[in-house]
Amino acid sequence: MTDDRRPPTDGPRAEPLTFALPKGRILRDTLGLLEACGVRCASVLDESRKLVFDLPGYRFLVVRGQDVATYVEHGAADLGVVGKDVLLEQAPEVYEPLDLGFGYCRLVVAEPGGGRAAPPVRSRLRVATKYPRLAEAHFRSRGVQVEVIKLYGSIELAPLVGLADRIVDLVSTGETLRQNGLVELETILESTCRLVVNRASMKTRTGEIGGLVRRLRRHLEGGDR
Amino acid sequence: MNDPTAAAGGSGRHRELPSGVADRLPEEAARFVEARRTVLDTLALWAYRPVVPPLLEYGEALARALSDPADDAASYKIVDRSSGHVLAIRPDITPQIARMAATRFRDETLPLRLCYEGPVLRHVPAGRGRSRELHQVGAELLGVRDPEADAEALALCVACLDAAGVRGFRVDLGQVEFFRGVVAGLDLPPDDLKRLRSAVARKDASDLERLLEALPVPDAKKRLLAELPFLAGGTKVLDRADALVESDHSRRALENLARVVSFVGVHGLTGVLTLDLGEIRGIDYHTGVIFEAFVPHLGTPLCRGGRYDGLVGRYGHDLAATGFSLDLSAVLEALLLGGPGGALPSGVFIVNFAADRAGALTLARSVRAAGVRAARDLIRRPLDDSLAHARRQGFRWAAVLGEPGRPAGEVRLIRLDTGRDEVLPAERAASRVADEE
Numbered sequence: 001m002t003d004d005r006r007p008p009t010d011g012p013r014a015e016p017l018t019f020a021l022p023k024g025r026i027l028r029d030t031l032g033l034l035e036a037c038g039v040r041c042a043s044v045l046d047e048s049r050k051l052v053f054d055l056p057g058y059r060f061l062v063v064r065g066q067d068v069a070t071y072v073e074h075g076a077a078d079l080g081v082v083g084k085d086v087l088l089e090q091a092p093e094v095y096e097p098l099d100l101g102f103g104y105c106r107l108v109v110a111e112p113g114g115g116r117a118a119p120p121v122r123s124r125l126r127v128a129t130k131y132p133r134l135a136e137a138h139f140r141s142r143g144v145q146v147e148v149i150k151l152y153g154s155i156e157l158a159p160l161v162g163l164a165d166r167i168v169d170l171v172s173t174g175e176t177l178r179q180n181g182l183v184e185l186e187t188i189l190e191s192t193c194r195l196v197v198n199r200a201s202m203k204t205r206t207g208e209i210g211g212l213v214r215r216l217r218r219h220l221e222g223g224d225r
Numbered sequence: 226m227n228d229p230t231a232a233a234g235g236s237g238r239h240r241e242l243p244s245g246v247a248d249r250l251p252e253e254a255a256r257f258v259e260a261r262r263t264v265l266d267t268l269a270l271w272a273y274r275p276v277v278p279p280l281l282e283y284g285e286a287l288a289r290a291l292s293d294p295a296d297d298a299a300s301y302k303i304v305d306r307s308s309g310h311v312l313a314i315r316p317d318i319t320p321q322i323a324r325m326a327a328t329r330f331r332d333e334t335l336p337l338r339l340c341y342e343g344p345v346l347r348h349v350p351a352g353r354g355r356s357r358e359l360h361q362v363g364a365e366l367l368g369v370r371d372p373e374a375d376a377e378a379l380a381l382c383v384a385c386l387d388a389a390g391v392r393g394f395r396v397d398l399g400q401v402e403f404f405r406g407v408v409a410g411l412d413l414p415p416d417d418l419k420r421l422r423s424a425v426a427r428k429d430a431s432d433l434e435r436l437l438e439a440l441p442v443p444d445a446k447k448r449l450l451a452e453l454p455f456l457a458g459g460t461k462v463l464d465r466a467d468a469l470v471e472s473d474h475s476r477r478a479l480e481n482l483a484r485v486v487s488f489v490g491v492h493g494l495t496g497v498l499t500l501d502l503g504e505i506r507g508i509d510y511h512t513g514v515i516f517e518a519f520v521p522h523l524g525t526p527l528c529r530g531g532r533y534d535g536l537v538g539r540y541g542h543d544l545a546a547t548g549f550s551l552d553l554s555a556v557l558e559a560l561l562l563g564g565p566g567g568a569l570p571s572g573v574f575i576v577n578f579a580a581d582r583a584g585a586l587t588l589a590r591s592v593r594a595a596g597v598r599a600a601r602d603l604i605r606r607p608l609d610d611s612l613a614h615a616r617r618q619g620f621r622w623a624a625v626l627g628e629p630g631r632p633a634g635e636v637r638l639i640r641l642d643t644g645r646d647e648v649l650p651a652e653r654a655a656s657r658v659a660d661e662e
Binding site: 004005015070073074075076090091092093094095096097098099194197198199200201202203204205206207210217 | 519
């Protein structure tokens with residue numbers, strides 16, 4: 001009984017490393033960063049309607065930002081780039097080894113400001129948001145009872161038409177809030193994009209993924225200086 | 226008015242299943258049952274004796290296994306009508322084995338080797354594609370603190386995965402006392418410790434760095450903690466950790482890990498092993514080495530295992546213990562990812578056109594007696610329809626009796642894959658197929 005088990009082949013040649021990336025600006029930033037770290041991927045931007053891009057050694061899936069963690073958690077992608085806000089809201093079982101620094105935004109509480117009639121006094125505040133878990137946890141931690149109304153977009157509209165008293169939403173500059181006559185009350189959290197890694201991928205493709213994480217990390221640290 | 230949902234006057238739920246549970250249909254169920262059988266056979270070969278704990282227990286008994294028994298969010302609970310006590314459906318079987326070991330096996334000579342299998346239920350977040358029902362098969366080795374026992378648990382786990390037919394998996398080995406040793410002397414506020422622990426568990430090097438900048442932690446520990454997410458990979462990790470380690474507690478943990486690794490090597494399994502000293506997920510009751518098995522593209526681990534020297538004591542009788550449990554649903558998922566497989570066509574489907582059924586029934590009996598599966602076509606229909614059904618049901622042969630112009634004692638035996646046939650006396654049919662099966 002001396003036939004020692006050989007390591008299962010990683011198959012790095014056979015199987016591409018798969019990224020799930022969100023559409024839009026974060027996609028451009030991520031591809032720029034990967035290019036700078038030696039991953040040839042600029043051509044992913046060329047065709048806007050395609051969802052899957054196969055390049056030598058890598059595959060890129062272009063998905064909704066809210067879905068990135070789901071793809072990675074289930075192993076449909078090995079790695080992904082997703083906002084910390086989404087990670088805190090969804091609490092997926094993934095590793096998040098790097099803060100990529102871009103995609104900065106804040107999750108804030110806002111309400112209609114100056115000049116508008118004060119909302120009717122309710123014992124239960126109605127809060128409209130895309131982030132029901134975080135919104136509820138935030139108000140619970142302050143002992144405020146809220147009724148969370150989950151919306152999928154145009155959150156700013158809700159208090160203007162009486163659907164909610166306040167909103168919990170992402171802002172980057174705050175311009176959209178101002179244009180809709182809303183004022184910030186407080187910041188719940190600040191968020192930037194994170195690199196996330198599927199647990200099985202981290203354990204079964206340790207060398208490849210560890211190497212990439214180290215390259216990205218070195219590049220990011222160099223950029224800070 | 227032919228719509229059965231309308232007839233029931235309602236929701237249609239009587240025809241559906243809640244999210245997070247599923248029926249397994251024959252093809253998948255066959256692989257499931259086969260995987261379970263091979264795993265149980267392997268456990269028996271290693272001399273683990275089966276026990277069958279119940280599905281339902283007192284909520285407080287199961288909650289003993291949690292780091293905060295008051296915060297049991299995982300298990301389904303009901304209130305017992307007669308006593309008012311809270312009962313819970315087990316979310317995990319290991320605590321049940323710990324309870325049994327502390328009570329029913331108190332006076333048993335050691336070591337105890339016990340195994341089990343059965344379903345567990347857990348609350349899971351909605352809409353995330355997770356199952357509420359898992360099927361665990363596991364083994365526990367109680368009464369021994371020696372690292373050889375941990376290596377045995379790991380090697381047995383590998384043997385079970387091998388037997389089930391899983392290929393290309395890796396077993397990731399950690400040691401939770403290494404981390405505990407690092408933070409033991411720090412005297413941090415609970416919130417900071419929680420944040421630190423969460424950052425390490427998520428391998429979040431960026432958060433970890435920010436946290437460490439702000440916390441009053443000695444430089445040597447800072448260096449070690451910052452490196453912890455990356456203390457993962459092959460057995461060289463042991464040397465890297467050895468150069469960084471600064472507390473006796475962590476050093477002992479590392480020495481223990483090295484001994485387990487060396488015994489695993491004797492089992493011939495170094496090749497499937499990865500090490501990760503930063504792995505501290507889900508360690509409510511673990512107190513030493515921990516391990517999980519992974520295959521690529523499957524987010525859920527196939528098994529979790531490790532040492533839990535404190536758990537049996539929570540039920541009133543201190544006993545060292547180590548073990549593992551396989552998630553048979555995840556194992557099946559890995560098998561399905563590995564491609565089609567499962568049972569090849571086998572057995573005989575017996576079709577009878579004679580008025581007298583005795584010949585067909587007798588043939589079925591003799592085929593089964595020869596150890597080959599057999600079933601009668603109980604429906605009278607054209608032969609082609611019978612054969613089509615037999616193929617769909619996974620039979621390899623059809624035996625046809627009573628066709629026009631053939632003597633009563635003769636059978637036409639048809640190979641369903643090739644369509645080739647032969648005619649032979651009924652009493653020789655059973656041994657004929659038994660030879661080829």
